[in-house]
Amino acid sequence: MTPERTGLSARLLVRRYGGVAALDGVSLDVPPGRITALTGPNGAGKSTLFRCLSGAERPDAGQVLLDGRDITHLPEYTRARLGLARTFQQLAVFPGLTVADNLRVGAEQAGRRSPRDADFAVARALRQLGLESVAERSAGTLPTGTLRLLELGRALAGDPTVLLLDEPAAGLDADETELLAQLLTALAEDGRAVLLVEHDRELVDRIAHSVHTMTAGRIDEASEQLPGAVDER
């Protein structure tokens, strides 16, 4: 039986580094079909929250739930296979591999190991990101904006149900930001749960359904909003 999709939730997460509480009782819901945005100043704890949600780090207390299942103690690769994907602020693409092969690694990390499955995932991600024309180029030869899209493609290649995106618009030009806005909107409409850490407030206001503000390890403000219209070009 397929479990009911409720998305990803943090319940009272605590993570301390020495005397600093990077997370001080953080609860957050990232439901399917919506873009949930997280903002806040440097050092607020956003990256720590991402690491605890993705499984790169364990919280000292609290729970992480995926579709109601407690995944707090599951390793990152198991979470990836359950449908959780993330992108990194510091790009995690392999510069020596082609764009297509970077996407293939993303598909394989999410458990799409048969060549047929992986080929299908690569072709779909190339199409979604508009990267067909650079499919055989070495990633290391491409500009930052294209690499940022490839970083997203690497996460999408595994066909995740939950996407954690750490500043996906950093370094994108206006056209690339527009493509990103349309793509994230379509992914949410398709039923995916999207968590977006982003400093571009204009982008957040246009596409997010809710905005949570984090300060000093706590989410101290949450607001619901109607996403603004995305340009149809």
Ligand SMILES: Nc1ncnc2c1ncn2[C@@H]1O[C@H](COP(=O)(O)OP(=O)(O)OP(=O)(O)O)[C@@H](O)[C@H]1O
């Ligand atoms: N590995 C670590 N060891 C010690 N302290 C850490 C570690 N990681 C984060 N911190 C501290 O935890 C707090 C939260 O940091 P975090 O990087 O999660 O914030 P952030 O909101 O993601 O900031 P930024 O926008 O700069 O990435 C900060 O005080 C930071 O110095």
